[in-house]
Amino acid sequence: MKIMVINTGSSSIKFQLFDMANNSAAIVEGLIERIGEAKGRIKYKRAKQGDEYNKEEVFNDHKDGLELVAKLLVDKQWGVIDDVQEIDAVGHRTVHGGERFNKSVHIDDKVMNALKEMIPLAPLHNPANITGIEVAQQIFPHANQVAIFDTAFHQTMPPKAYRYAIPEKLYRDSNIRRYGFHGTSHLYVSREASSYLNIPIEKFNCITIHIGNGCSMAAIAEGKSVDTSMGMTPLEGLIMGTRCGDIDPAIPYYLATNNSMTIEDINTTLNKESGVKGIADSNDLRDIEERYIAGNDEKAKLAIEMYAYRIKKYIGAYFAALSRVDAIIFTAGVGENSDIIRELACDKLDNLGICLDVQKNKGRKKGICDLSKDNTKVKILVVSTNEELEIARQTRDVVQGTVG
Numbered sequence: 176m177k178i179m180v181i182n183t184g185s186s187s188i189k190f191q192l193f194d195m196a197n198n199s200a201a202i203v204e205g206l207i208e209r210i211g212e213a214k215g216r217i218k219y220k221r222a223k224q225g226d227e228y229n230k231e232e233v234f235n236d237h238k239d240g241l242e243l244v245a246k247l248l249v250d251k252q253w254g255v256i257d258d259v260q261e262i263d264a265v266g267h268r269t270v271h272g273g274e275r276f277n278k279s280v281h282i283d284d285k286v287m288n289a290l291k292e293m294i295p296l297a298p299l300h301n302p303a304n305i306t307g308i309e310v311a312q313q314i315f316p317h318a319n320q321v322a323i324f325d326t327a328f329h330q331t332m333p334p335k336a337y338r339y340a341i342p343e344k345l346y347r348d349s350n351i352r353r354y355g356f357h358g359t360s361h362l363y364v365s366r367e368a369s370s371y372l373n374i375p376i377e378k379f380n381c382i383t384i385h386i387g388n389g390c391s392m393a394a395i396a397e398g399k400s401v402d403t404s405m406g407m408t409p410l411e412g413l414i415m416g417t418r419c420g421d422i423d424p425a426i427p428y429y430l431a432t433n434n435s436m437t438i439e440d441i442n443t444t445l446n447k448e449s450g451v452k453g454i455a456d457s458n459d460l461r462d463i464e465e466r467y468i469a470g471n472d473e474k475a476k477l478a479i480e481m482y483a484y485r486i487k488k489y490i491g492a493y494f495a496a497l498s499r500v501d502a503i504i505f506t507a508g509v510g511e512n513s514d515i516i517r518e519l520a521c522d523k524l525d526n527l528g529i530c531l532d533v534q535k536n537k538g539r540k541k542g543i544c545d546l547s548k549d550n551t552k553v554k555i556l557v558v559s560t561n562e563e564l565e566i567a568r569q570t571r572d573v574v575q576g577t578v579g
């Protein structure tokens with residue numbers, strides 16, 4: 176079975192073609208960017224051949240972009256399949272599934288209508304995801320179209336974790352509650368860790384720490400998400416590249432009344448100008464880490480300390496939520512690459528059975544590694560995330576009717 180995974184943004188499409196019969200190998204991966212701008216670009220990499228088609232091109236719309244991908248897939252020089260009809264299904268990364276979707280689904284008219292109804296919950300993401308689906312339906316009309324939601328994995332949270340202490344009416348009428356995001360990644364790394372540790376998923380308790388540009392943590396009990404740090408939107412929780420994470424909810428009111436900021440300004444400030452960028456003038460943790468190591472950079476030091484301290488506080492909170500923790504799992508750009516953040520986040524947690532082996536922790540990690548000291552209670556793992564592969568797996572399961 177060949178499955179195309181598509182992640183559509185407002186001006187970009189990321190794509191990856193998997194051959195599920197051949198060890199779920201990714202045959203092609205690529206990116207179309209700057210759709211609708213004067214100059215766009217396509218990158219199309221073939222895994223087996225190890226080559227790349229990388230060209231500037233004008234893409235008027237998403238359809239233009241995906242049409243070129245479909246052409247390249249069967250091209251004499253660049254092709255990897257004989258006919259696009261070989262693609263059995265297209266899996267669409269879909270950001271917000273609200274309360275409606277607690278698992279991946281086959282896309283029909285009803286699902287499309289539900290996605291449109293949910294636009295207010297993710298006004299920046301869901302419209303692009305809908306465009307991606309409509310375009311894929313035109314270009315791969317024979318293929319099953321499947322939606323995989325970032326929010327679905329967290330639908331197992333109990334009300335005490337997902338409700339906010341605000342008037343009930345706002346939940347009932349306006350759907351205001353915690354949904355959580357990065358579900359595909361939290362699910363993937365928790366499953367990988369359970370099989371690595373040889374603990375059946377239905378008995379596995381863990382804390383997953385996805386720290387990339389966006390950052391979130393999840394408390395997972397017996398394989399199911401029971402709490403997560405992102406909320407109704409991806410702004411809540413951990414400190415991120417440009418997002419503030421948890422702050423006093425009265426601050427927006429204060430900014431509006433004292434600083435005469437508009438609601439738009441406040442939204443931009445908290446989403447785009449905050450996080451480590453707000454503290455240390457860069458949203459890239461690599462840069463900040465270099466400055467931290469070089470020394471004499473108070474801003475970089477504070478940003479790193481705040482970032483790691485927030486993770487540590489959530490480890491404590493989720494330890495309390497789970498009572499027994501088999502493993503703590505670091506993943507994504509920062510989690511897989513930053514030994515400093517891992518060390519500071521786990522610092523002095525020995526009383527919880529969390530003991531990092533400083534030597535094992537050194538350097539960047541690929542695949543799965545155990546960084547805990549021998550014979551300690553809680554395993555500290557790094558697991559490389561692979562959201563595209565998880566989307567492909569779930570797409571296959573929906574097509575085969577085996578989705579749980």
Ligand code: ADP
Pocket residue numbers: 386387388389416458459460461464507508509512513539
């Ligand atoms: P996304 O959330 O967009 O998928 P990634 O998971 O790729 O992002 O993470 C990107 C972030 O990872 C970058 O902003 C960078 O700060 C961080 N990162 C990548 N490599 C390193 C490194 N060696 N040390 C520290 N941070 C790193």
